Amino acid sequence: MPHSPGARPPQHRRRLRRAALAAAVPLLLLTAAAPPPAPLGIGDRLFPYLGNPGYHVTDYALTFDYRGNDRPLEAVTTIEARSTERLDRFNLDFARGTVRSVEVNGARAAFSPVEEDLVVTPAHPVPRRTPFTVTVHHTSDPRGGDGGWVTTKDGLVMANQADAAHRVFPSSDHPSEKADFTFRIRAPKDLTVVANGVAAGRTTRGATSTWTYRTRHPMATELAQVSIGRSAILESTGPHGLPLRSVVPVGRRDGLAPWVAKTPEHLAWLERRLGRYPFENYGVLLAEATTGFELETQTLSLFEADLFTKRSFPAWYLESVMVHELAHQWFGDSVTPRTWGDLWLNEAHATWYESEYAESKGGRKLADRMRRAYEYSDLMRADAGPPAALKQPAPGKKVAIFRPVVYDGGALVLYALREKIGARAFEELERAWVDRYADRTVTTADFVALASKAAHRDLAGFLRPWLYDTATPPMPNHPDWKATGKPA
Template sequence: MAPLSAAAAEPSSPRSIDVLHYEARLRPDIPARRLDGRVRIDFRVLAPARTLQFDAGELAVTRVRLGEAALPFERTGHVLRVHVPESLRPGSRGQLAVDYAGTPRYGLEFHPERDEVYTIFSTSQWLVCVDAPDERATLTLSLELPAGLRSAGNGRLVSVRAGEGGRSLHRWRLVEPMPSYVYGFAAARYAAASERVDGIGLHYLAIERSPDELRRVFGDTARMLRFFGMRAGRRYRGDYTQALVASTVGQELAGLSLLSEEYGRRVLDDPTAQALIAHEAAHQWWGNRVTCRDWGHFWLNEGMATFMAAAWIEQRFGPQAYRAQVERWHERLQALRSKGADHALVYAQWTSPSGDDRAVVYQKGAYVLHLLREQLGEEAFWRGVRTYSRAHDGRSVTTADFRAAMETTSGQDLGPFFREWVEGPPLPAAARR
């Protein structure tokens, strides 16, 4: 579920600009597995700079302009450095236009046999951007697609109109600032089902499933969103789309989740197999709205979403189903310890994480939240989660922010708990369950 992109592995560092808005126009060529794009980047200057730095994956950048002036640029690995003619003044604003193309090896999945294209994790492999979790911006995304394809994207579908060469232009607009790693889209000849519940437009897409089957796969989505909104103290806003694509382990995006066709079949066979649907829905709060400041605190995204998915399972299917989830987390943690792979939840550096590292932030992170729930009790724990989620809505957070919220609402000193389970060295294998 939602492995971290390699392009965004380093901790955040002070930046000279704050990106305000991306306006991107993309033309994916599905049979050729190729992408042509242009992005206009609106930014505000934070500190004097002669060079602006962006993440560009393996994209081939062909031109950069500031206004009408062409600017020199250079590439170092996945980093694009743009040289501006004079130092930009703090507080001033500017707009860069970047033209690029590429045949992404990852980050953008092409399936010509299904006439399908969709993003997968590494935003900078299809969009020149600042690919860091603490950088938020709004987005306008225009997709030039073959006629007859249906698209899913971030925010609201503004229009679909005829384009050049028998293609259609799909325009999406995200008006709430979000980190770029949750930007994305999917397009294919999808079947669709929609409904409106609690003022939320819910949209379900797949190639291999009928509208009736889609309603069965995602039939609990509205109740999930209502449950998570109650736990966060913030109702879900906007529309929410869930698409079954050719192959993915599951990915959360802003207002959109992508899951695999195989997983959809599994839910049809076993309607209780909802953990992944719930995990990605939970990210709409914990990950998208409340985001780890850097990847060293990644457990605040993934441990929380894993735990909240189990909390939904408990709500929907009862305490025994929840305990089964907890037991699996504990077994995974014991396996990590038996091989000496346990680790503090807070990483000094999150670079090229292993499967064991991911198990730490996902399963151990969720298990630690379960233990904290047991220590604080139901009322204090959930009050703390609401306080944390509301206080940091639309912001980037560290583990210290989470601890402070839980201490404030519970009235307890959680230093010993956090030193033992979150920040400190791993415990011996005989640690308590």
């Protein structure tokens, strides 16, 4: 029969209770363990997994070893950051590379790639509100397309918009995370390397050279640029002695130099409207690559070289495109959108000054362009959403946010605003905008607030439907303008 031990003394019951609690400790620890590594983001409505919570980046130091545009580059990314909370682990945005090792404050850290994130577990947690350093040894693979590295005829350039810098280097890849950058690129000595910012030295050992560049203003990851190839650097000066350095293929220097020489005039034209150029230098990068776009990387705007040699477009049009990318140095690069939903603040203004330049040089009236944009505005909004409330891009279609509604549709918002408050107040607003928010990030609400200040009245009620409604509001001073339901 079963043996009954009978009643136990109280002290024995206490021992059993302690033993039971001890046995439960591993179960409690298991229950409290951190969840499995997962991709994180800062909640951008259009790209929810971009950026990372728990810290802010202040500096990037990027080192690349280039041995050909058909193979991965060996790379080291060093990130200086400051925590906003205790970090037992944290995420970096990174894809398209192999991670060799990770260190946090000099100590080896565990890491786990998860989708397009790299989850890092430091040997010792990072306390809240503390500076810390992350060093990632990795490869950076230019193969595969879809943004990041772009292969040229004899090298590489970068095109990181809108969701692609983390295909090149580990980062907090969101425009709100502006930081200082240092680039060190090792390449065969017969190649030329150029990056954002100012040259800080070149050393040659044997068959290779190491080029160093540093930015003097904070920069969003999507604006980073490195050009590697058989290139010539064309140097000159712009207004008030601004250093200019442009990059062209060596074999096409003579044909492209006249286009490069137009840059000082473009700078002077924009400075008369916006005030001084906001960075340490400027230039155009004319690459032998097929991209289908031009891109405002900070201090060095990227263009397809063939754009200027095929004679498919009139000169005034090509110059207006150059002005568009140059205007982005103010709108988008210096004054940077805090979320991708604020993209219209970049493209509307660049389109505005492109159009004004086309009017002054090519006789294409801004008002005519805006009237046509108004005609198709409802269709643009139906296609991509209102200018400040874009539809989320479909998976694998991240560049779908760059739709006509943020270009001509956004410029139409500016035209309506100018019609409402008058040309003088509008011009004062534009200057105040780029001056007040230089080197900072902004939202659509910031623009509405500053526009109201410039107009000396609350414009939120006027601008809200222009920015957020699916139907285009009536255009001030133009009751005859009508939207059409017919596709362009």
